[in-house]
Amino acid sequence: MCRVVDLQQAVLAGNDLRARQLRADLAARGTTVVNLLSSPGSGKTALLEQELALARERGTRIAALTADLATENDAIRLARSGAPVKQVLTDGLCHLEAGMLARHLDGWLPDATELLFVENVGNLVCPASYDLGETLRVVLASVTEGEDKPLKYPTAFGLANLVVVTKMDLAGPAAFDEAAFRSHVAQVNPGVEVLLTSVRGGLGAGELLARATAAAAGGPVHTPVMSRTGTAQGHLHGHGHVHDHEHPYGHGAHLDGCDGADHPHGHGQSAADRLAAVTAES
Amino acid sequence: MHELSIAMAVIGQVEEAARTAGATAVHTVHLQVGELAGVVPDALEFGFGLACAGTVLEGARLVTETVPGRARCRPCADEWAVGMPPDLCCPLCGTAADELLSGRELQITGVRFADGTAGGPVLEPTGGER
Ligand SMILES: Nc1nc2c(ncn2[C@@H]2O[C@H](COP(=O)(O)OP(=O)(O)OP(=O)(O)O)[C@@H](O)[C@H]2O)c(=O)[nH]1
Numbered sequence: 169m170c171r172v173v174d175l176q177q178a179v180l181a182g183n184d185l186r187a188r189q190l191r192a193d194l195a196a197r198g199t200t201v202v203n204l205l206s207s208p209g210s211g212k213t214a215l216l217e218q219e220l221a222l223a224r225e226r227g228t229r230i231a232a233l234t235a236d237l238a239t240e241n242d243a244i245r246l247a248r249s250g251a252p253v254k255q256v257l258t259d260g261l262c263h264l265e266a267g268m269l270a271r272h273l274d275g276w277l278p279d280a281t282e283l284l285f286v287e288n289v290g291n292l293v294c295p296a297s298y299d300l301g302e303t304l305r306v307v308l309a310s311v312t313e314g315e316d317k318p319l320k321y322p323t324a325f326g327l328a329n330l331v332v333v334t335k336m337d338l339a340g341p342a343a344f345d346e347a348a349f350r351s352h353v354a355q356v357n358p359g360v361e362v363l364l365t366s367v368r369g370g371l372g373a374g375e376l377l378a379r380a381t382a383a384a385a386g387g388p389v390h391t392p393v394m395s396r397t398g399t400a401q402g403h404l405h406g407h408g409h410v411h412d413h414e415h416p417y418g419h420g421a422h423l424d425g426c427d428g429a430d431h432p433h434g435h436g437q438s439a440a441d442r443l444a445a446v447t448a449e450s
Numbered sequence: 451m452h453e454l455s456i457a458m459a460v461i462g463q464v465e466e467a468a469r470t471a472g473a474t475a476v477h478t479v480h481l482q483v484g485e486l487a488g489v490v491p492d493a494l495e496f497g498f499g500l501a502c503a504g505t506v507l508e509g510a511r512l513v514t515e516t517v518p519g520r521a522r523c524r525p526c527a528d529e530w531a532v533g534m535p536p537d538l539c540c541p542l543c544g545t546a547a548d549e550l551l552s553g554r555e556l557q558i559t560g561v562r563f564a565d566g567t568a569g570g571p572v573l574e575p576t577g578g579e580r
């Protein structure tokens with residue numbers, strides 16, 4: 169005696185729901201989350217140290233939460249900026265989930281925090297599947313990792329709202345082929361902006377902070393093709409939780425995206441749109 | 451390995467469905483896994499086997515179906531298989547796809563309950579899949 173049940177359920181529905189709640193709760197408190205993803209050692213903490221220090225100088229109310237499998241080293245480094253910092257040890261879990269983040273923010277996140285940077289576990293596979301309620305998902309790659317990183321980790325790069333290249337001071341010695349990297353990024357995520365940075369010498373210093381601040385102010389955020397799952401797949405999971413959006417700039421706005429040319433084309437959902445969408449769905 | 455976390459999420463949802471249905475054993479769980487979901491089906495099956503122990507799903511089989519990525523360019527009225535690594539630019543006009551039609555699924559599509567006491571013999575379904 170067997171029964172077949174036609175159960176249709178998105179496996180990550182629980183995380184997605186929690187992420188949407190968190191995004192809405194934080195928006196109500198005036199906080200915007202930036203989720204940083206990269207391989208181990210790409211330079212997330214180093215870049216964040218620099219951007220936190222700049223934010224403090226400019227009077228931006230900023231906080232950071234860093235997740236690692238073990239050690240508090242990253243938090244100790246980040247805390248030198250003077251910003252509130254929290255270390256989360258994941259006890260072997262290779263990624264953060266929205267519910268975990270929410271629990272760690274509860275009772276810790278200072279009121280009136282404008283920007284919360286979350287340094288995810290160093291790993292380009294698992295964190296890509298989990299929306300953390302962020303407004304800006306940033307994927308970093310250092311020049312020493314190879315130009316084909318975006319093709320090897322298409323889900324991570326394909327869902328990024330912003331791509332950051334780190335350690336540009338090593339581009340020469342590493343024979344980093346910038347054009348190849350850009351074209352690989354464009355293949356999996358046409359139209360996404362690629363920022364070049366180095367904390368040695370300060371190339372692109374303050375740029376990440378500027379993108380985060382703009383997103384927090386409700387400015388346009390790039391919507392990756394991979395998150396435009398529209399109506400066909402229903403509301404599956406995914407960062408951005410995108411609705412079948414019409415393109416305000418028409419199709420021509422994408423013309424530049426696919427050849428890897430880098431200029432912001434600024435379509436996509438604003439934080440305010442997203443919030444409205446969340447309310448409409450719930 | 452987040453496939454274990456994902457396996458546990460699947461198990462949690464099937465346990466819930468089993469409770470609702472009053473089922474005491476699970477024979478098969480059907481899952482769609484998109485090419486771009488960032489999940490490795492083999493690792494998922496391995497994690498599923500481990501995490502089922504001691505639950506109503508003990509001994510259940512996970513059947514995964516891979517869903518290829520497909521994208522669409524509206525102006526060209528073109529649809530294409532994006533491949534792996536994916537190409538999300540339209541092969542006709544070279545612009546960014548408007549939409550990913552499929553490929554990010556991570557979706558339970560069906561559960562076959564085997565009635566009887568948990569841990570008891572599982573009855574083979576008639577016309578079962580392989
Ligand atoms: N030359 C150079 N080295 C850098 C740069 N940024 C980071 N590094 C070095 O790269 C190493 C790793 O940097 P981290 O900032 O700890 O990298 P991470 O991504 O936070 O690492 P995990 O938290 O372990 O994933 C350190 O030795 C840094 O000093 C840079 O711009 N140039």
Ligand SMILES: [Zn+2]
Nearest residue numbers: 212213242287
């Ligand atoms: Zn770090």
Ligand SMILES: [Zn+2]
Nearest residue numbers: 391415435436
């Ligand atoms: Zn668009």
Ligand SMILES: [Zn+2]
Nearest residue numbers: 262294451452
């Ligand atoms: Zn993992």
Ligand SMILES: [Zn+2]
Nearest residue numbers: 523526540543
């Ligand atoms: Zn086209």
